[in-house]
Amino acid sequence: MTDGERLARVVLARVLEPGDEIGGRWVRELGAEEVARRLTRGGDRLPGVSETRWKGLRGRAALARPERDLTQARDAGARYVCPGDGEWPxxxxxxxxxxxxxxxxxxxxxxxxxxxxxxxxxxxxxxxxxxxxxxxxxxxxxxxxxxxxxxxxxxxxxxxxxxxxxxxxxxxxxxxxxxxxxxxxxxxxxxxxxxxxxxxxxxxxxxxxxxxxxxxxxxxxxxxxxxxxxxxxxxxxxxxxxxxxxxxxxxxxxxxxxxxxxxxxxxxxxxxxxxxxxxxxxxxxxxxxxxGEIGELAPGRHGPVLPRDLLEPGTARVLSALPGRGVAGADRIALGAGTTEDDAVGRLYELRALGFVERHGDGWKLTRQGDDLQS
Missing domain, CATH: 3.40.50.450 (Rossmann fold)
Structure with a gap:
């Protein structure tokens, strides 16, 4: 980036509006210095704009003072970065x-x-x-x-x-x-x-x-x-x-x-x-x-793990077979769980040890913890 090129771009920053693709094409095809020269010193109208628009751009160019803009920027702690500079993104x-x-x-x-x-x-x-x-x-x-x-x-x-x-x-x-x-x-x-x-x-x-x-x-x-x-x-x-x-x-x-x-x-x-x-x-x-890069992964999203989620499937079926209210016998619970009475009794004692159920005489009922899981 030569000093002349940089000064020309500072002039064009005063003349062209941001995003002006016609002006951008001029710069790409002719170079910033040539475009600035034609705008400031006269020359053939460049393609893509009307005569009225060209006169408006030349009027802006006549007021451009690139050295002043660079000085004013330096006073504000700023610099001008152009395509081709090491800092240009x-x-x-x-x-x-x-x-x-x-x-x-x-x-x-x-x-x-x-x-x-x-x-x-x-x-x-x-x-x-x-x-x-x-x-x-x-x-x-x-x-x-x-x-x-x-x-x-x-x-x-x-x-x-x-x-x-x-x-x-x-x-x-x-x-x-x-x-x-x-x-x-x-x-x-x-x-x-x-x-x-x-x-x-x-x-x-x-x-x-x-x-x-x-x-x-x-x-x-x-x-x-x-x-x-x-x-x-x-x-x-x-x-x-x-x-x-x-x-x-x-x-x-x-x-x-x-x-x-x-x-x-x-x-x-x-x-x-x-x-x-x-x-x-x-x-x-x-x-x-x-x-981000490969490996910058967000943590997995899931709901809380409940104690019931950790039960073996057969035991979870027995727990589900208990009524929400009242007492049920082992035979009725086994029928609801689709298993034998002996298997149901064994699993009921396991559930009692975990605090899900309690025994009432010959029957079984949910504890408050087990009742919360059913609701």
Whole structure:
């Protein structure tokens, strides 16, 4: 990456909107320096845009000051990482012509190394207490297992996931839809500052740039491409979190969803995502099993083992043959268990020793322990 190429990309970061595939094709075919030259110094209109659009792009290019942007970024503790740099995450190249021209990175760790073992946790901004709890729990659990938690720094699920990872002493990355020197939302200024100190704050937009609805949506493709998989914790039918998960699916990454109440509008989008092929997950171990290496298995799930489960089948049949209430003779119990009276008596004495039954004269009845097993 030459200085000229880097400066040209900084210019294009001011000119092209994130995800502009036409601009990305120009860069791929002509190189960033040639595209920047045509935009700033004049030249033939490049293919794929109207004359009006071309004039608009040239107007933006006339205002670009790449040296100033680089200085402003350095003052904020940020650097500009481009394709071809050692820190560039190669998985972003799967976005094709829509990949970022470059990324502004604030924080000390290597973005490439952190992205190799990362998971996105995204969801509703106006989440419920359940959603916030699940996001924080997943963030902490993933961090404890050595995963980098990636999210968008927004209110709700994003913030809870970041805080969960930070609280566990783990790694987290916030991908912003604005300049990395301009925390958004403002209410998360302290959180994003803490992420920059302990982790990374990343964005495509140059210093000082503001977010827009389209930039939020384009930001989501970076989150999807950067990580091994995307987990959605609460999302309505129209949710940017679902855009991230569907982008992950298109890119061949894992899409996962945390289920919620069937009556909750905040979980309706997640449930639709699950119906569309995403994987249901409920904790960090299940996420790690899906996106991790061979051998990273979640523990088996099963109900409690009851004393009755440990009985030999014939003995369990005799126990089942006792009435729920009252006393029964050995002959009646044997008939119910499908065995001989002698065999039933032998098993009844075994059950008495285990505390399941007690003898009443010539009959047998369940103890409180055995009665509980029958109910």
């Amino acid at each position: 190669a998985q972003l190249d799967t976005l094709g012509d829509g990949r970022p021209i470059g990324l502004w990175v604030r924080g000390r760790p290597s973005l490439r190394m952190w992205a190799l073992r990362s998971v996105a946790v995204v969801g509703a901004r106006a989440c419920s207490e359940y959603g916030a709890h699940m996001a924080a729990t997943l963030g902490a659990g993933l961090a404890e297992r050595g995963w980098v938690v990636v999210s968008g720094g927004a209110y709700g699920v994003d913030g809870a996931a970041h805080r969960g990872a930070l609280g566990a002493g783990g790694a987290t990355v916030a991908v912003l839809a604005c300049g990395v020197d301009r925390p958004y939302p403002r209410g998360h200024t302290q959180l994003i500052g803490r992420i920059a100190e302990q982790g990374l704050v990343v964005g495509e937009l140059p210093p000082g740039d503001h977010p827009t609805p389209s930039r939020f949506l384009q930001r989501n493709r970076v989150i999807a491409a950067l990580t091994r998989g995307t987990v959605v914790v609460e999302a309505a039918y129209r949710s940017g979190a679902l855009v991230t998960a569907r982008a992950a699916q298109r890119l061949g990454r894992f899409a996962m969803g945390v289920p919620g109440p069937a009556t909750s509008a905040l979980s309706a989008g997640v449930h639709e995502l699950l119906r569309g092929g995403a994987v249901l997950v409920t904790d960090a171990a299940e996420i790690g099993e899906l996106v």
